[in-house]
Amino acid sequence: MTDSANRALLPAGLRDILPLDAEHEAQVVGRVMGFFAARGYERVKPPLIEFEDTLLDGAGAATASQCFRVMDPMSQRMMGVRADMTPQVARIAVTRLAGAPRPLRLCYAGQVLRVKGSQLRPERQFGQAGIELFGSDSAAADAEVAVLAAEALRALGVPGVSIDLSLPTLVPALLAGLDLDAGEALRGGLDHKDAAAVAASGGTAAPLLSALLASVGPAERALGILAGLDLPAAAAAERDRLAEVVALIQAAAPEVTLTIDPVENRGFEYHAGIGFTLFARNLSGELGRGGRYLAGGAEAATGATLFLDSVLAAAPLPEMPRRLFLPSGTPEGTARAVRADGWITVPGLEAAADPAAEAKRLNCRHYWAESGVKSVE
Amino acid sequence: MDDKLVIALPKGRILDEAMPLVRAAGIEPEAAFDDPKSRLLRFATNHPHIDIIRVRSFDVATFVAFGAAHLGIAGNDVLMEFDYPELYAPLDLGIGACRLSVAEPADLAATDDPRRWSHVRIATKYPEVTRRFFAERGVQAECVKLNGAMELAPSLGLCSRIVDLVSTGSTLKANGLKEVEVIADVTSRLIVNRAALKTRPGELTGWIERFRIARETADAAA
Structure with a gap:
């Protein structure tokens, strides 16, 4: 390997983001945060790294296996680099902002780092942007965060947005109602929607669980199937809540495709109520996810996080920037005037014999000559 | 797309x-x-x-x-x-329909006691399943990845056991192997x-x- 290739190699899952893409990402973050801010969500900014025991507390425990750890030489305590920002925002809400009036609406954007990439998201560092809503366990709060996340994607121009609602508390409630435990085989079968495995390992709950599996799909159809099931009381309450949230989302965002997956559990292990995942047509990865949890183990909270790398892949490409080459010696007044017209100015540092060729070389499609904007073509 | x-x-x-x-x-x-x-x-x-x-x-x-x-x-x-x-x-x-099974030479199967294993070497097209299956029994499986003709491996000394799909068992029999454990029905x-x-x-x-x-x-x- 050459020396230059050696220097270019980055660790797995990490990459440099180059011109145009980096600008695109910054613009997308700006637009998403503007969208959330305009709807009453106030921005907070937690640190990149903090003590492990606060970072991995409560719902943060889900990211324990994904967290880079270092020892703090100052306090001699273990610190973790955030693998997810939600636990940090929840910490802020229940500590420093414990006295702020509820419902408390917060938003955030930042980079996270993970020990391992997943199959569909090999990136180990990527951007998150999200909202959290504290102090309400109402169906209206569940619907608000799901709708806002989906509408933020639509506002970016992402086509074919869909929300997949899940009920991670349903299967445990159902099994508890029947005095059963979810074994590993059963959990795996449910995760892979493997009808044969669920039928084989579901025991006395197998018929109910198989019916739940069959209900995975479009929201209307799923609610119809779920309504016809004879569920234990706690599970039935979860189901009724789901129907309420579906109605609210459909009323607020009728263009968004809505599906229901009552048995989805992966990534929702620490959720305390309705969860959701955001997808877009023809994109194989998740664009974001969210759901209800207990902030600090006690306060009702729900939120949504968008994964910016997937969002960027789904969002339409930005327009090419209008770069204008200004040959050396162009008066500053001219530069200011053309910038006011929306041009990006690229000044020449030395006199160029052929300004058109120099403009082209510097990736500008226009240049300034004889008191006017000329095309390089 | x-x-x-x-x-x-x-x-x-x-x-x-x-x-x-x-x-x-x-x-x-x-x-x-x-x-x-x-x-x-x-x-x-x-x-x-x-x-x-x-x-x-x-x-x-x-x-x-x-x-x-x-x-x-x-x-x-x-x-x-x-x-x-x-x-x-x-x-x-x-x-x-078939089975994913562990097989070994018939004469070895007659004397083998799987409880005493701590390490086995296995030729298979399924290294992940094999490793998981044996790990659950506290046995470390060293897998040799082959893409076919697994049945040849024991007779040529590549390893003594294989994990492969078995339907009738006739290929195993023809190669002097015996199915000793079923990992999964397929x-x-x-x-x-x-x-x-x-x-x-x-x-x-x-x-x-x-x-x-x-x-x-x-x-x-x-």
Whole structure:
């Protein structure tokens, strides 16, 4: 390997983001945060790294296996680099902002780092942007965060947005109602929607669980199937809540495709109520996810996080920037005037014999000559 | 990317059993699909928005997991080996039935005591499943990955045990091997990409339903 290739190699899952893409990402973050801010969500900014025991507390425990750890030489305590920002925002809400009036609406954007990439998201560092809503366990709060996340994607121009609602508390409630435990085989079968495995390992709950599996799909159809099931009381309450949230989302965002997956559990292990995942047509990865949890183990909270790398892949490409080459010696007044017209100015540092060729070389499609904007073509 | 629905089917043994179900579900590939001389890999069907691709059975799972194909047919041996989180297996098609088993030379099987193992060397096409299976028994499995003719490995001293698919057991017998433990019963499943199921729910649940009816009809006729 050459020396230059050696220097270019980055660790797995990490990459440099180059011109145009980096600008695109910054613009997308700006637009998403503007969208959330305009709807009453106030921005907070937690640190990149903090003590492990606060970072991995409560719902943060889900990211324990994904967290880079270092020892703090100052306090001699273990610190973790955030693998997810939600636990940090929840910490802020229940500590420093414990006295702020509820419902408390917060938003955030930042980079996270993970020990391992997943199959569909090999990136180990990527951007998150999200909202959290504290102090309400109402169906209206569940619907608000799901709708806002989906509408933020639509506002970016992402086509074919869909929300997949899940009920991670349903299967445990159902099994508890029947005095059963979810074994590993059963959990795996449910995760892979493997009808044969669920039928084989579901025991006395197998018929109910198989019916739940069959209900995975479009929201209307799923609610119809779920309504016809004879569920234990706690599970039935979860189901009724789901129907309420579906109605609210459909009323607020009728263009968004809505599906229901009552048995989805992966990534929702620490959720305390309705969860959701955001997808877009023809994109194989998740664009974001969210759901209800207990902030600090006690306060009702729900939120949504968008994964910016997937969002960027789904969002339409930005327009090419209008770069204008200004040959050396162009008066500053001219530069200011053309910038006011929306041009990006690229000044020449030395006199160029052929300004058109120099403009082209510097990736500008226009240049300034004889008191006017000329095309390089 | 266009909006076509892509169905991935496995080459070989399972395809002959799968095609009657595919046809009963109302999908008829173009004539080149049945022409052994055709070099095509992607085939049109009687539905203008549905294409079929024909790939190795292990690759069916990979194409569907990454969303390059939306539906597919794969054995649970393949699904267990990859354990792709993006794959759903909503329907057992009941075809391609066999077992994923541990086998060893018949004379070794007569004296072997598996409780005493701490380490075994195994030739297999399924290193992940094999490692997991033995790890659960507290045994470390060193896997030699082979893509075929596993039955040769013990007689040539490559290893003493193999993990492979067994249907009748006649290949094992012909090579002096004995099936000593069944890891899993295998049948082929209809598999579907998770994101595709979420973003095109009506279309995909419709096809799953048609395959379900095709399977039930085939069962009733049998």
